């Protein structure tokens with residue numbers, strides 16, 4: 448049995464390592480090449496009528512959902528009843544060049560998640576080909592979010608956030624969007640309280656250049672999952688687990704979608720607090736000057752290791768609640 452704790456334990460997940468492990472358990476199909484000619488792989492499993500397309504790491508430095516998607520694949524790959532109900536196409540790293548260099552953008556410096564309409568990049572073109580060939584009933588768009596995100600006014604960290612993307616600028620409740628909302632709400636209701644209070648709802652402003660909005664506009668139920676961070680778990684092992692649970696819960700919900708009471712669930716979806724930005728990696732309290740400074744880290748890859756370094760400093764005057772800070776330093780020197 449695979450030890451999930453030791454495989455892909457780091458935020459840095461180069462494509463070569465991912466491929467080496469995936470090959471042991473799956474047949475990999477090349478669906479296209481990246482700018483630097485790296486293969487983009489799909490794993491196809493299941494023979495059922497419900498078709499789910501999931502992709503991760505279109506932003507190369509966002510590996511948590513790739514790791515969660517891998518755990519999900521390992522789980523369903525042994526489950527014959529699951530595979531009789533569903534057909535999955537899983538794209539584990541849509542942006543392998545970005546994954547290699549630990550960058551958000553692809554090797555042309557383009558954010559793929561703004562390329563859905565223009566489709567100028569080979570990675571986007573590969574995705575669109577899969578989309579039209581497979582014609583999924585549900586799309587799962589998987590990302591990592593930064594530590595600045597918090598859950599509404601609670602100011603607790605957003606360990607995971609969800610969104611049923613808008614289908615147009617009026618954010619109309621289309622049928623497909625209602626389905627996405629119902630699936631998210633059903634999942635949310637199933638979480639224990641400790642998890643629930645760390646779940647946020649991602650911003651639903653409409654931008655057709657983003658993959659999720661583009662797909663919602665086409666009328667395909669789509670769910671965005673943003674893996675955040677629980678406390679000081681910088682390797683994001685806990686949220687990796689949450690991603691796994693979420694993928695499983697969403698798929699199960701999708702099986703019984705017709706029987707879900709959507710109107711009730713949409714209310715519950717709208718009750719999930721929106722993401723706010725009260726989070727800091729560090730809080731420095733200077734007793735003498737009575738000042739509190741919030742610090743946000745940036746990530747830097749060096750020799751295959753991700754380092755977290757102070758990047759953004761902000762003087763905070765209002766509420767000095769310590770819950771917003773992952774690390775707390777009292778009596779800090781003036782900066």
Ligand SMILES: [Zn+2]
Nearest residue numbers: 506509590591
């Ligand atoms: Zn992202």
